[in-house]
Amino acid sequence: ENLHNFIQPFHNVPKDFPKLKNDAFLRACHGQETNHVPVWCMRQAGRYLPEFREFRAGKDFFETCRSPAACCELTLQPLRRFPFDAAIIFSDILVIPQAMGMDVQMVAGKGPTFPEPLKEPEDLLLLQPKVDVNKELGYVFKAITLTRHKLDGKVPLIGFTGAPWTLMAYMIEGGGSTTHSKAKRWLYRHPEASHKLLKMLTDVIVVYLLGQVAAGAQALQVFESHAGCLGPVEFQEFSLPYLRDIARKVKDQLKESGQDVPMIVFAKDGHYGLEDLSQSHYEVVGLDWTIDPRSARERTGGKVSLQGNMDPCALYAPKERISEIVKKMLEGFGTRGYIANLGHGLYPDMDPENVGAFVEAVHTHSRHLNLK
Numbered sequence: 001e002n003l004h005n006f007i008q009p010f011h012n013v014p015k016d017f018p019k020l021k022n023d024a025f026l027r028a029c030h031g032q033e034t035n036h037v038p039v040w041c042m043r044q045a046g047r048y049l050p051e052f053r054e055f056r057a058g059k060d061f062f063e064t065c066r067s068p069a070a071c072c073e074l075t076l077q078p079l080r081r082f083p084f085d086a087a088i089i090f091s092d093i094l095v096i097p098q099a100m101g102m103d104v105q106m107v108a109g110k111g112p113t114f115p116e117p118l119k120e121p122e123d124l125l126l127l128q129p130k131v132d133v134n135k136e137l138g139y140v141f142k143a144i145t146l147t148r149h150k151l152d153g154k155v156p157l158i159g160f161t162g163a164p165w166t167l168m169a170y171m172i173e174g175g176g177s178t179t180h181s182k183a184k185r186w187l188y189r190h191p192e193a194s195h196k197l198l199k200m201l202t203d204v205i206v207v208y209l210l211g212q213v214a215a216g217a218q219a220l221q222v223f224e225s226h227a228g229c230l231g232p233v234e235f236q237e238f239s240l241p242y243l244r245d246i247a248r249k250v251k252d253q254l255k256e257s258g259q260d261v262p263m264i265v266f267a268k269d270g271h272y273g274l275e276d277l278s279q280s281h282y283e284v285v286g287l288d289w290t291i292d293p294r295s296a297r298e299r300t301g302g303k304v305s306l307q308g309n310m311d312p313c314a315l316y317a318p319k320e321r322i323s324e325i326v327k328k329m330l331e332g333f334g335t336r337g338y339i340a341n342l343g344h345g346l347y348p349d350m351d352p353e354n355v356g357a358f359v360e361a362v363h364t365h366s367r368h369l370n371l372k
């Protein structure tokens with residue numbers, strides 16, 4: 001009922017988006033044949049591009065996120081340079097804690113910072129109990145609609161969210177952390193409050209993802225970037241059930257309106273959870289570079305498409321070496337049900353030319369392998 005009220009206004013707005021010209025990414029998500037393996041890069045809109053640095057110069061990060069025109073421009077920048085097979089909307093996972101009432105700032109040289117992180121379970125009372133996602137995050141929906149139009153059907157547009165555990169970790173740590181010990185302290189000391197927070201986040205995320213689809217997102221990626229600091233037992237209790245819930249609820253709702261939007265789950269360093277992730281209602285499982293392609297295929301038993309997983313640092317290698325690494329990766333994964341990507345985001349000091357070499361190598365080698 002809650003969801004219905006929310007989705008309704010979007011359905012009444014005719015969006016007549018341009019016709020999609022390159023559906024390789026969407027076909028690969030569904031395990032269908034493609035002429036070439038589709039490729040995109042996490043953080044493809046980022047500081048490794050001089051035009052990105054120029055556009056962002058002197059502007060506050062989250063101000064930029066709140067400007068649909070700026071998000072659209074930054075999303076399109078990498079596509080002007082490289083023949084990526086998908087675009088990902090420029091935004092950030094931390095817009096959700098903001099929508100729930102927390103202050104988050106992007107501090108240069110330090111990364112995202114919460115001046116007042118959650119400390120004890122009582123602090124949950126400070127969060128918005130009922131988030132009006134349309135009001136608080138409507139700027140993301142506007143950015144998606146605008147960008148889908150401006151993409152002119154070139155490639156599909158991916159929307160995204162942070163997963164509950166990853167967002168919870170940020171909200172308690174107050175920023176980046178190597179141990180995540182403050183957030184993990186909650187899991188061991190306050191399991192009930194942890195579940196309460198994870199549930200609150202899940203509810204917002206579901207409505208947020210449905211809003212992104214209604215606004216024009218053609219696929220959705222859920223980033224569980226901090227899976228790696230959990231072990232298998234904590235993952236089973238505090239991450240996996242919520243990842244499943246999100247996919248199930250989003251899909252149930254979309255099915256009712258006859259929509260089919262592939263979902264990707266990326267649990268960084270969560271290799272211990274690969275089997276479970278492949279049975280969590282997501283079409284695609286994203287992989288970091290610590291997993292061997294062939295063993296990932298075996299462990300997921302052809303049930304899902306796979307995405308990843310070149311070590312981003314391989315982009316520091318000469319172009320010929322990048323080409324060899326890509327060829328091995330394609331041979332390992334096979335060309336069907338596979339989306340080439342890095343095992344995590346691009347770093348600011350990477351050479352755009354080598355990113356171009358990566359994309360070209362994926363396209364060239366996969367066309368070759370498909371002809372064999």
Ligand SMILES: Cc1c2[nH]c(c1CCC(=O)O)Cc1[nH]c(c(CCC(=O)O)c1C)Cc1[nH]c(c(CCC(=O)O)c1C)Cc1[nH]c(c(C)c1CCC(=O)O)C2
Binds near residue numbers: 089225
């Ligand atoms: C953990 C996380 C965040 N944000 C995100 C994650 C999950 C993915 C991952 O595991 O990396 C997700 C994200 N953030 C951004 C995108 C845009 C789309 C894309 O091109 O991938 C996406 C998908 C833009 C951004 N988000 C951020 C940048 C760089 C800062 C800038 O543009 O000024 C970009 C392009 C900032 C950000 N935002 C966050 C961090 C850790 C940082 C880096 C801080 C730093 O290095 O200074 C939180």
